[in-house]
Amino acid sequence: MAMANNKTSKLFNLFFLLSIFLIISVAQSRILVAESSPECETVVGVVSGYTCSAIAQKSGLTTELFGSINPNLNCDDLFVGQWLCVSGTA
Known part of the structure; x- marks a missing residue:
């Protein structure tokens, strides 16, 4: 027992x-x-012809910072009217 x-x-x-x-x-x-989790301060709406690298360059961001403040973004599948973060912290 x-x-x-x-x-x-x-x-x-x-x-x-x-x-x-x-x-x-x-x-x-x-x-x-x-x-x-990233903090976004400013966003921009995608218009026809925009690419991730063009948006990052216009915003004065490196592609690494742009990618870190826009997690899970598929740059090959941007659509018109999509909101992307262009200013913030990662």
Whole structure:
């Protein structure tokens, strides 16, 4: 009987430690995501013929900064009327 209680206790402790680890991991990932979101101050609407590099150049931005303040932007698929950030922090 004592062996069963000992095994149950070890299993409970393992489950408890894994649960704590999972909770801490999720909490840390949310903090990292919140800290890395870009802040946009000024936007420009895409017109016919605009490209990402042309917008970045007109705004005085490097292509790296332009890309970082416009995350998930597909420059090959711009459309007229799309709003792009041209001033902000990454």
